[in-house]
Amino acid sequence: MSQNPQSYQDQYLSHLSLDCVVFGFHGSQLKVLLLRMKKTREWALPGGFVKNDESFEVAASRVLKERTGLGDIFLKQFKVFSDPHRADKNPAVRDLEEKKADAGLEWFEQRFISVGFYALVDFSLAEPTHDFFSDLCTWKPLEEAGDLMLDHSQILNQALETLRLQLNYQPIGYNLLPERFTMPELQKLYETILGKPLDRRNFQRKMLSYDILNKLEERKTGGAHKAPYLYEFNLDNYRKALQGGLYGGW
Amino acid sequence: MSQNPQSYQDQYLSHLSLDCVVFGFHGSQLKVLLLRMKKTREWALPGGFVKNDESFEVAASRVLKERTGLGDIFLKQFKVFSDPHRADKNPAVRDLEEKKADAGLEWFEQRFISVGFYALVDFSLAEPTHDFFSDLCTWKPLEEAGDLMLDHSQILNQALETLRLQLNYQPIGYNLLPERFTMPELQKLYETILGKPLDRRNFQRKMLSYDILNKLEERKTGGAHKAPYLYEFNLDNYRKALQGGLYGGW
DNA sequence: GTATCATTGCGTCATATCGACACAATAGTA
DNA sequence: TACTATTGTGTCGATATGACGCAATGATAC
Numbered sequence: 001m002s003q004n005p006q007s008y009q010d011q012y013l014s015h016l017s018l019d020c021v022v023f024g025f026h027g028s029q030l031k032v033l034l035l036r037m038k039k040t041r042e043w044a045l046p047g048g049f050v051k052n053d054e055s056f057e058v059a060a061s062r063v064l065k066e067r068t069g070l071g072d073i074f075l076k077q078f079k080v081f082s083d084p085h086r087a088d089k090n091p092a093v094r095d096l097e098e099k100k101a102d103a104g105l106e107w108f109e110q111r112f113i114s115v116g117f118y119a120l121v122d123f124s125l126a127e128p129t130h131d132f133f134s135d136l137c138t139w140k141p142l143e144e145a146g147d148l149m150l151d152h153s154q155i156l157n158q159a160l161e162t163l164r165l166q167l168n169y170q171p172i173g174y175n176l177l178p179e180r181f182t183m184p185e186l187q188k189l190y191e192t193i194l195g196k197p198l199d200r201r202n203f204q205r206k207m208l209s210y211d212i213l214n215k216l217e218e219r220k221t222g223g224a225h226k227a228p229y230l231y232e233f234n235l236d237n238y239r240k241a242l243q244g245g246l247y248g249g250w
Numbered sequence: 251m252s253q254n255p256q257s258y259q260d261q262y263l264s265h266l267s268l269d270c271v272v273f274g275f276h277g278s279q280l281k282v283l284l285l286r287m288k289k290t291r292e293w294a295l296p297g298g299f300v301k302n303d304e305s306f307e308v309a310a311s312r313v314l315k316e317r318t319g320l321g322d323i324f325l326k327q328f329k330v331f332s333d334p335h336r337a338d339k340n341p342a343v344r345d346l347e348e349k350k351a352d353a354g355l356e357w358f359e360q361r362f363i364s365v366g367f368y369a370l371v372d373f374s375l376a377e378p379t380h381d382f383f384s385d386l387c388t389w390k391p392l393e394e395a396g397d398l399m400l401d402h403s404q405i406l407n408q409a410l411e412t413l414r415l416q417l418n419y420q421p422i423g424y425n426l427l428p429e430r431f432t433m434p435e436l437q438k439l440y441e442t443i444l445g446k447p448l449d450r451r452n453f454q455r456k457m458l459s460y461d462i463l464n465k466l467e468e469r470k471t472g473g474a475h476k477a478p479y480l481y482e483f484n485l486d487n488y489r490k491a492l493q494g495g496l497y498g499g500w
Numbered sequence: 501g502t503a504t505c506a507t508t509g510c511g512t513c514a515t516a517t518c519g520a521c522a523c524a525a526t527a528g529t530a
Numbered sequence: 531t532a533c534t535a536t537t538g539t540g541t542c543g544a545t546a547t548g549a550c551g552c553a554a555t556g557a558t559a560c
Contacts, residue, residue: 013265016363056332056363077330080365082306113266113306115330165495169418184508201510202548209546225507226555434537451539452519459517475536476526 008107012049017112018060019047019081019152021159022068024123025176030142030192031123032156033067035134037149044134044149045156047114060117067137068126074175075119078162079155082113086151118159120175163193169245171212174233182220182228183207194250210246212238258357262299267362268310269297269331269402271409272318274373275426280392280442281373282406283317285384287399294384294399295406297364310367317387318376324425325369328412329405332363336401368409370425413443419495421462424483432470432478433457444500460496462488 022033034043048063050056056077064073123139130137142160147153166172172193173186187203207213214234219227272283284293298313300306306327314323373389380387392410397403416422422443423436437453457463464484469477 013361013363015263015265050332050363052361053334055334056330080306080327080330082300084303084305111263111302113263113300165419169415182508199548199550200508201550204509206547221556223507224557225505226509226557228508432537449519449521450537451521454538456518471527473536474528475534476528476538478537 008049011051013052015111015113016050017047017114018050018056018063019045019114019116019155020060020064020067020075021045021116021118021156022064022126023118023120023159023163023176024126024139025189025192026123026139028188028192031139032142032145033126033128034138034140034145034148035067035130036136036138037133038135040149042149043140043146043152045152046131046137056115056117060115060119064119064121066131067129068121069129070121070126073119073121075117076162076166077115077117079116079158080113081116081151081155083151084111086114087112114155116155116159118163120172122176122178124178160193167193167250169247171210171233171238171241171246174235174238180216180218180230180232182230184228186231190250198250210237210241212241258299261301263302265361265363266300267297267364268300268306268313269295269364269366269405270310270314270317270325271295271366271368271406272314272376273368273370273409273413273426274376274389275439275442276373276389278438278442281389282392282395283376283378284388284390284395284398285317285380286386286388287383288385290399292399293390293396293402295402296381296387306365306367310365310369314369314371316381317379318371319379320371320376323369323371325367326412326416327365327367329366329408330363331366331401331405333401334361336364337362364405366405366409368413370422372426372428374428417443417500419497421460421483421488421491421496424485424488430466430468430480430482432480434478436481440500448500460487460491462491 020033024031024033033046035046036043046063046067048059048066050059051062054062057075060075060077061071061073064075065071126139128137128139145153145156148156163172167190173181173189176189177185183204184200186207187198187200190203191198212234213231216230216232218230220230221227270283274281274283283296285296286293296313296317298309298316300309301312304312307325310325310327311321311323314325315321376389378387378389395403395406398406413422417440423431423439426439427435433454434450436457437448437450440453441448462484463481466480466482468480470480471477
């Protein structure tokens, strides 16, 4: 991202950017990956631009590879943000003044249409890495995200809404949980995304009815109470469910 | 769309275009609005570009106003098409050679990222109007759409898929049917979109349970059989349902 | 070692919803 | 006037859903 001068205009498609809402799950909390901008110290979503020969999907993968070290991430575009005034009070431009000589301010002064993606990643495997414009990249609990740069708060909210909708007709979890997990852990994930409690027994019945889980012999020890069984996703059926869709809402 | 030379570069954002899948309903058929290109005689979706001060939504409305004469159309973006090779064998470029002097071929030779919209309109109110690049704009039944220009067939299919999904959690019909309609007409619309028959009685029960219809006193006469009641949408509740979402699938 | 207690596995029950179908009423047509 | 295709309304069994009971378990406290 900090290549030689003139590189932006040459390398990237003008007017176009992308922003990623990266969800992770840890300690019973839904977290989002955020960057702290150097100058303004505002928090922002990880984002980037599209190279001349890239699709948006490839560009988003590249950006996330840079920010998390992870490849093969669950990624989905969910909306184009094209309000002509979305960057009116753009503090990022101020933040970039020092780079005028380096990268050329003009690039950042143009109008950007941004494609919003959301991503689901395994919290424990990601290695947050900041970019040239930020001094920190870290997970933040959803509730503590606060006000973000530009319209990024709006992008984040839309992503969450889309994720909640997706829950109604697609399985979720493979990308957010470790390989083996317990039913309570999976339930906690659903509750966290939906923001409401679910009945333990009904949850298990419904989840098992999807037929996307393999129940393992082993149980999870170490907890302070009765040891729950471990499960893993049945990838074959999981993929089929992703394709064909589930039924019933939450 | 056929302004003076150089106008494209000046007026529109480079690299960006939009394509609209406009659905109408007539004679128990789902129809799509298509344009026939002048030179290649290929069929294409109505589309356009984004002016410097427009959002994509405004641009799409403008394009549809030009193609149908209608304002205030139900419009929804559903996907960004950004494959770098989506226009590789672009016949539209050949089709535009004659306009080289007029509009500047360079504009059309650049790579385009296109945002796909789908629209629902009242068939009887639309007045299909072709643009500068086409000699015909008309409705075509979905099954007879055939191969379209570039990746427009793919865009069409994705739009249809999205529409079918929308049916599961949003009411549909206000934008596609005349003000007053019968239950069998509404059912036919659903069957057509879904591509499968539905039980008459179960359909009515479910539809009424949504509480988005007003049953009128009047019945529709002229048919060869028992006169069905007329209905209209309860706009208040219809809008609420659009917002809040419905439940259960089809 | 034993009692305690939060948690888990598995099940029940009443209710709502869904899919399939029955039957009478009706409006034009033969 | 009989006929026929269509509409309005209702029923029935299967299935899904929401609310809850109870015994088993495994670490912790005593």
